[in-house]
Amino acid sequence: MVIHGFSDREAGTVSIFGFYNYISESDDRVVDLLNAIAAITHSALHELPQTIGREFHLVDSKKPVALTEREEEVIYWVSQGKTNADIAxxxxxxxxxxxNHLHNASEKLSASNRVELVSFMAQRCTG
Structure with a gap:
């Protein structure tokens, strides 16, 4: 058995991993592989809250997101069924x-596609 842990003082996160059925040979490649797996898993686990917030659009409603005038214009034309080439x-x-404008607006509004982007803008205008 191998126990390995990571601590990120800045983020205030700690992860401890136990690996069972570990071959007890002194193979540095296996140890390096386990270290890499633990590091990637630690990072992924502590990114889950942000990922869930992004994927399920749990955006803090107290912080309004400001889009540029051009981003709003581009989204308007998307709502009218125009393609990127048409809008250009x-x-x-x-x-x-x-x-780029669509990408930036999507990031700001946590939208994963054009339909969500238009929907979020419509909600903002009516809400």
């Missing part, structure tokens, strides 16, 4: 710029 022509910008 309408606004006189490149398709890549449209994509």
């Amino acid at each position: 022509i309408i606004l006189g910008i490149s398709s890549n710029t449209v994509r």
Whole structure:
């Protein structure tokens, strides 16, 4: 059996892992592999609260998210069924710029696709 732990004082997190059925040979590769598994698992476990918040849109309603005027314009045109290429022509910008505005707005609103992005904007306007 091997016990390994990680402590992140800055984040205030601790993880302790036990590995059973461990071959007791002194193989450095196995020890390195177990250390890597423990480190990745520690990181993933302590990112779960943020991941859950992002995936289930548990955004703190006390902190309104500010979108730029251009991001709001792009979302408006998405709500009208326009493609990135259409929006680029309408606004006189490149398709890549449209994509960047959509990406930034999606990050700010924790939207995972265009439909959610439009839905969140509609909620903001009516709420």
